[in-house]
Amino acid sequence: MKIYWIKAQAPRRVLALAKHLGLDAEFIESNGKMKTPEYARLNPNMKAPTMVDGDVVLWEASAIMAYLCIKAGSDMWPANNPAEQVEVLRWLSWNDQHWAKAVGDFYFEHIVKATFHIGPPDRDALPDKVPELKRFAAVLDHHLEGREFVACQRLTIADFQLAAMAHYWREAEMPLQEFRQVTRWLDRLAQIPAWADPWPR
Structure with missing residues (x-):
C-alpha cells in the first residue's frame, strides 16, 4: 500500500488513522509532485491524499479512511452496522x-x-x-x-x-x-x- 501525502489537514486524517491502526504502508511525501502527469493519473484533482493498494486507487480522505478501517477490521468505520x-x-x-x-x-x-x-x-x-x-x-x-x-x-x-x-x-x-x-x-x-x-x- 502507498499513501501520498503533504503536510495538510486532509492527509493528516489518513496518516493518523493508518498509524493508529498499525497498517503497513509506504508513505510518499508529494510536495511539488502533484502537478505531474504521473500523479494526475492517480488523482485527477492533483491533491493529497491518494492511496494505492494493489489495483485499488482512492482519493478523498473520508473514502480512504473507510477503506483503511475495512482493511484493518476496525469499527472506526462501522462497515457491518x-x-x-x-x-x-x-x-x-x-x-x-x-x-x-x-x-x-x-x-x-x-x-x-x-x-x-x-x-x-x-x-x-x-x-x-x-x-x-x-x-x-x-x-x-x-x-x-x-x-x-x-x-x-x-x-x-x-x-x-x-x-x-x-x-x-x-x-x-x-x-x-x-x-x-x-x-x-x-x-x-x-x-x-x-x-x-x-x-x-
Missing part, C-alpha cells in the same frame, strides 16, 4: 458542509500560510468569520455534552474528520475558549499518540 454508518456519515457530512467551512479560514491564515511559506496571517480577514464559527461550535459543543467522542460512543473516523483543522485551534486563534466541551474533546484526541504525531519520519 448500517445504523452506525449513518451516524458517522451524518458527522462526516456536517463537517464538510458546515464545520470545515467555519474553521477553515482560521486554519488557512495561521497554519497553511506558515506551513507553505505564503505570507503572514491576514488577521483583518477573520473577524467577520467569528459568528459562523461560533454558530457551529455551539452545535458541536451541545452534542458533546456527556460524550467522549462524536459518534457511536467510541473513537471513529468522524472524530478525526472534525478535528483535522480544529486541532490547531490555539495556534490558529480560533475563538473556541467558551466551548468547553469542544476543547475538552480536542484535548482528549491530542492524547492519542497517532493523532498527536501523525507525520511520517
Whole structure:
C-alpha cells in the first residue's frame, strides 16, 4: 500500500488513522509532485491524499479512511452496522458542509500560510468569520455534552474528520475558549499518540 501525502489537514486524517491502526504502508511525501502527469493519473484533482493498494486507487480522505478501517477490521468505520454508518456519515457530512467551512479560514491564515511559506496571517480577514464559527461550535459543543467522542460512543473516523483543522485551534486563534466541551474533546484526541504525531519520519 502507498499513501501520498503533504503536510495538510486532509492527509493528516489518513496518516493518523493508518498509524493508529498499525497498517503497513509506504508513505510518499508529494510536495511539488502533484502537478505531474504521473500523479494526475492517480488523482485527477492533483491533491493529497491518494492511496494505492494493489489495483485499488482512492482519493478523498473520508473514502480512504473507510477503506483503511475495512482493511484493518476496525469499527472506526462501522462497515457491518448500517445504523452506525449513518451516524458517522451524518458527522462526516456536517463537517464538510458546515464545520470545515467555519474553521477553515482560521486554519488557512495561521497554519497553511506558515506551513507553505505564503505570507503572514491576514488577521483583518477573520473577524467577520467569528459568528459562523461560533454558530457551529455551539452545535458541536451541545452534542458533546456527556460524550467522549462524536459518534457511536467510541473513537471513529468522524472524530478525526472534525478535528483535522480544529486541532490547531490555539495556534490558529480560533475563538473556541467558551466551548468547553469542544476543547475538552480536542484535548482528549491530542492524547492519542497517532493523532498527536501523525507525520511520517
